[in-house]
Amino acid sequence: MRHRAAILGLAALVLLGARVVPPHWPVSKQSTTPVPMDNVTVFAFSQVGAGESDPQVLDLAPDINIRSWQRWDRDGVKAGDYNTSYINACHAAGVRFIGGSTATIVFRDEAASDAQFLDWATRDAAGNLTPRNYFNPPAYRASLANPSYREYLIGIGKLQIDAGVDGLFFDELNGDYQGVAYDNNEGFDDYHLRDFNAFLNSKLPLSERARSTAGRNTPEFNYRTYLAEHGWSATPFAPDNPMAAEWGRATGNHPPPSATNFVDQAEPYLYFPQIAAALRTYARQKYGRDLLLTSNGVWPFTDFQSVGLYDYNGYGPGETNADFCPVTSSGHLNGSVSLQPALVNIRNLSAQSAPGALVALFIDWPTPLMDRYNALPLGERQDYWRMYAAEAYANGLFFAFHLRTTTGEPTATQAGVMPLFKSLAAFYRAHGSFYHGETPSAAHASVNTPSAMIAVMDQINPSRRLVHIVNHQYNGGFIAQNNVVLTVDAATAPASVTLASPELPQDEGLPFSWAAGRLTVTISTLVAYDIVAVNW
Numbered sequence: 001m002r003h004r005a006a007i008l009g010l011a012a013l014v015l016l017g018a019r020v021v022p023p024h025w026p027v028s029k030q031s032t033t034p035v036p037m038d039n040v041t042v043f044a045f046s047q048v049g050a051g052e053s054d055p056q057v058l059d060l061a062p063d064i065n066i067r068s069w070q071r072w073d074r075d076g077v078k079a080g081d082y083n084t085s086y087i088n089a090c091h092a093a094g095v096r097f098i099g100g101s102t103a104t105i106v107f108r109d110e111a112a113s114d115a116q117f118l119d120w121a122t123r124d125a126a127g128n129l130t131p132r133n134y135f136n137p138p139a140y141r142a143s144l145a146n147p148s149y150r151e152y153l154i155g156i157g158k159l160q161i162d163a164g165v166d167g168l169f170f171d172e173l174n175g176d177y178q179g180v181a182y183d184n185n186e187g188f189d190d191y192h193l194r195d196f197n198a199f200l201n202s203k204l205p206l207s208e209r210a211r212s213t214a215g216r217n218t219p220e221f222n223y224r225t226y227l228a229e230h231g232w233s234a235t236p237f238a239p240d241n242p243m244a245a246e247w248g249r250a251t252g253n254h255p256p257p258s259a260t261n262f263v264d265q266a267e268p269y270l271y272f273p274q275i276a277a278a279l280r281t282y283a284r285q286k287y288g289r290d291l292l293l294t295s296n297g298v299w300p301f302t303d304f305q306s307v308g309l310y311d312y313n314g315y316g317p318g319e320t321n322a323d324f325c326p327v328t329s330s331g332h333l334n335g336s337v338s339l340q341p342a343l344v345n346i347r348n349l350s351a352q353s354a355p356g357a358l359v360a361l362f363i364d365w366p367t368p369l370m371d372r373y374n375a376l377p378l379g380e381r382q383d384y385w386r387m388y389a390a391e392a393y394a395n396g397l398f399f400a401f402h403l404r405t406t407t408g409e410p411t412a413t414q415a416g417v418m419p420l421f422k423s424l425a426a427f428y429r430a431h432g433s434f435y436h437g438e439t440p441s442a443a444h445a446s447v448n449t450p451s452a453m454i455a456v457m458d459q460i461n462p463s464r465r466l467v468h469i470v471n472h473q474y475n476g477g478f479i480a481q482n483n484v485v486l487t488v489d490a491a492t493a494p495a496s497v498t499l500a501s502p503e504l505p506q507d508e509g510l511p512f513s514w515a516a517g518r519l520t521v522t523i524s525t526l527v528a529y530d531i532v533a534v535n536w
Helices: 002-016 055-060 084-092 114-120 147-163 190-203 208-213 223-229 263-287 340-353 368-375 378-394 418-430
Strands: 043-046 096-102 167-171 292-295 304-309 358-363 401-404 438-440 445-447 452-459 464-471 481-489 496-500 513-515 518-526 529-535
Touching: 043 055, 043 358, 055 084, 055 401, 055 418, 084 096, 096 147, 096 292, 114 147, 147 167, 147 263, 167 263, 190 223, 190 263, 263 292, 292 304, 304 340, 340 358, 340 378, 358 368, 368 378, 378 418, 378 452, 378 464, 378 529, 401 418, 445 452, 452 481, 464 481, 464 518, 481 529, 496 518, 518 529
Parallel strands: 043 401, 096 167, 167 292, 304 358
Antiparallel strands: 438 452, 445 481, 452 464, 464 529, 481 518, 496 529, 513 518
16 A cells, blocks of 8 residues: 555656656557568678678578678668678578667767766666776667667668668667666666656546646646655665566566666557657658568567577566577587577467568577577587577577678588588578468477477468478487378378478388378488478
């Protein structure tokens, strides 16, 4: 009751200051319809500076490079910063070129004046700036709640649209709540606080006291002041703070669509949609074309998801960490581990946040996960892609081949994996129809070999059931499984059954038996990844 009274009192304060509260709330969670991407199957990740290029992209020629560059500090704030010849070369090779910008990192020299920088930069709960001193010069977090800063991001996007990019990748869209100590003590700037008032105003009931005092010249409620008065400036999420749950802790890079708190609704459903709408309108009105928008993680109002893989990600069961590069105690690839539970979680989260958007994974950097990947012996690094790219594609996602970063790690060519990437890209492109227009099937499938991941997908046109099998018998390399018997539900006898695999020179027909709603086939040898297509 004490907390309820406190919240009602705050509602009254918000209402008393209603003359300056913008009518943003409640927000709409109706996402936009994604741009169709049924002809995009092979993804790559190669990031360079705005004035640079990566010949590996032209060599591999993926359907899309999901983050070709990112505006960082003042690299990318002028039209002349961008290498338009790289865009043109990618287009000539059939590669969709995605540019973009860091969304919430800002440096002092980006602003036109110190006053503008201080206006853009967000604050902790005590009202202090939040410098990242591990950058030189220090970086800060900008407030996406600030209309002036959003216009700055929109301006960066327009420069790149003028340069010819096919889309934009905005990184760390809700990083303005992160906190220097990763404790969510950030985002308490005046612009977020203003919108928090509007959030409270729309959510909390109008008390009788508020009705009787509304319209008086009373100062607007200030959450930072409230925290200071209660001694919570250093601990804004103290258990005794009744407003902590209303404010909320930001879920980094994948805000839940079911969120009811302020921070997990503001960036995905209030600020980013404004940026997205402005840029989409600009591209259509000036150039008559659609713009592909994405961000790091799972977001509404995107055309495809770019899910960065790093530790402490919350994609595991119950929002636990999913290890996307599992290794043994000696640092070798632990190929016995399947990523399927986390992949299904990501797929389902995206289906709720942005129905119809494709989902592409990429190895995020610089991270310990990427360090584990780079430390693998060449053969195991190749097996990583043979195994986990297959699991992604099998479960309705895609995996961007990791070509290059901007922090000095070995490129794909230097690491020796480029020939494999070319081979896998050729396979996935040739079998692109398997990976579009499919839905997870309720049909049950099983094999007579241990440690195999199985995913069953159905398609309407053509009418077929796809059974994906990934071998997890592994010890420094795949342990081939012979005479693998697959049994799968099939209501009627199929017209044919086909086997496809990156290990096969071409697809093969499979003999089959069918009885009482069950189909049985035998695969002579399962090495890494097989697909059994049941065709009606």
